Structure formats: structure tokens, C-alpha cells
Amino acid sequence: MTLPLLSPDAALFLDFDGCLVDIAPRPDAVVVTPALRDRLSALHRRQGGAVALISGRDVADLRGHLPDFPGFVAGSHGSELSLEPGRITTLHQVDFDAPALHRAARDRAAPHPALLVEEKPHGVALHYRDASQLRDFVETVMQDLAAQHPHLVLQPAKMALELRPGGVGKDSAMAHLLTLPPFAGRMPVFAGDDTTDEPAMAHAQSRGGFAIKIGDGPTAAHHRLSDPAALAAWLDASLT
Numbered sequence: 001m002t003l004p005l006l007s008p009d010a011a012l013f014l015d016f017d018g019c020l021v022d023i024a025p026r027p028d029a030v031v032v033t034p035a036l037r038d039r040l041s042a043l044h045r046r047q048g049g050a051v052a053l054i055s056g057r058d059v060a061d062l063r064g065h066l067p068d069f070p071g072f073v074a075g076s077h078g079s080e081l082s083l084e085p086g087r088i089t090t091l092h093q094v095d096f097d098a099p100a101l102h103r104a105a106r107d108r109a110a111p112h113p114a115l116l117v118e119e120k121p122h123g124v125a126l127h128y129r130d131a132s133q134l135r136d137f138v139e140t141v142m143q144d145l146a147a148q149h150p151h152l153v154l155q156p157a158k159m160a161l162e163l164r165p166g167g168v169g170k171d172s173a174m175a176h177l178l179t180l181p182p183f184a185g186r187m188p189v190f191a192g193d194d195t196t197d198e199p200a201m202a203h204a205q206s207r208g209g210f211a212i213k214i215g216d217g218p219t220a221a222h223h224r225l226s227d228p229a230a231l232a233a234w235l236d237a238s239l240t
């Protein structure tokens, strides 16, 4: 199916890692270029403000990488929402002791310095990009932690496993945003690269919009682009 250009009347939802930016060795090593910042600002103007980022990262982290992005940001796999820089609300509150979870993850990872613990307000990620031989160990640790935290669910990520709140997702974050101006009444378009993006892709298509899978792998999306550079080219073509 031919990928159409983005209509100015559409509501645009964008994933971050592996979609807007290339995957990097560590979460804090992603490169946000001036061109990406300008592109997001131009899209935000052109779409009348209907551009949102929906990420597995927590909002504070993501806003830190894109401090001049004026649009809405949903973070922590749809658990958090920020309608403007500096303000974060919880979309889905789960009852768990985040500091205790982070401490337990740090303690379990401590014997393996190559593992990276990413502490999030709504969960935790255990990254094994520098130690792929530890994947089974990471799975055991995260399953143990999941068993101790019944309101959290396991979320596979790229060279990482995460625990995030159950009962929420990028699809529910998108559905919520589509009730708010300037998104309400617009056709949703979602681009993402990972399993956590699949429900949002299906949701966009179920509402008459379309979805773009970035990279390889099975997907519900009807369109595919090879990498973040190809997505950038499509966005730039839509802007001209």
C-alpha cells in the first residue's frame, strides 16, 4: 500500500527511540539533531498543534531530550501525560513502591556491571545491550520482580526488559489525546518501531487512520519505513 503524505488535518503521534532517533548504546546516548528539533516544531505548527510524542520513556526524561518541543508528551508507555513543558499528570495510577522496586532491580543487577538499570517513576527497565549473554538472567530477575508487583506487567523492549503499569498503553494514551483539542475529530497517524507501539498502531487504523512501522519485524501497521532517516524524509516531504 502506498504511504500517503501526512495531511495537515491529521493528528500525528510519534514514538521516540528507534523512530525519531536511532537506537544508541545507552538510553542517555541518543542523538537529537537540530534538524529533528526544527522538524518537530515545523510539524507542530503545520498540524495546528496536533502532534504528540508517545514514548516508553518517562516524560521528564523525554522532555529533557527535546526541551523546545511545544506539544503534548505521553510517557512511561502511556502512564503519564504532559500537556506543556514542566507539567506532568498521571494518566493511570498504580499502587506500588517505586523506590523499593528500583532498589531491588539495582541489587539484583549489581553482580553484573554491564547491565543498566533505568529507574522510572512508573516502573523500571533492565538493559542488557552490553551483555546479551545475560538475557536469560535479566528475564529471571524481571519475572521475579513482576511476581512481587502484581500491578506491573513485563514489557519486552530492544535489548531490555521493562516493568510497567498494567491496564494502560500507548493505545489508551492516544485514545485520551484524541478526546482533547486540537486532536479531537482528526484522523490519527502513528509511527513506531517496537512491540510497545503495536496496540497504538492498531488503534490508529481502527479509527480510520494509518500506522507506519519503522524497521523490521512483524507488525499490524499497513505501512513500513526502513529507519528513522526514512521517517524524517517522509515527514519533510509532507512539510513541503
Ligand SMILES: O=P(O)(O)OC[C@H]1O[C@H](O[C@H]2O[C@H](CO)[C@@H](O)[C@H](O)[C@H]2O)[C@H](O)[C@@H](O)[C@@H]1O
Residues within 6 Å of the ligand: 015, 016, 017, 018, 019, 022, 023, 024, 025, 026, 027, 028, 030, 054, 055, 056, 057, 058, 118, 125, 127, 129, 157, 158, 159, 160, 162, 194, 196
Ligand atoms: O517508546 P520508545 O520511545 O521507543 O521508548 C522505548 C524504550 O526506549 C529506550 O530504550 C531503547 O533505546 C535506547 C536508546 O537507543 C537503547 O539503548 C535501549 O537498548 C533500547 O531498549 C528507553 O531507555 C526506554 O525507557 C524506553 O521504554
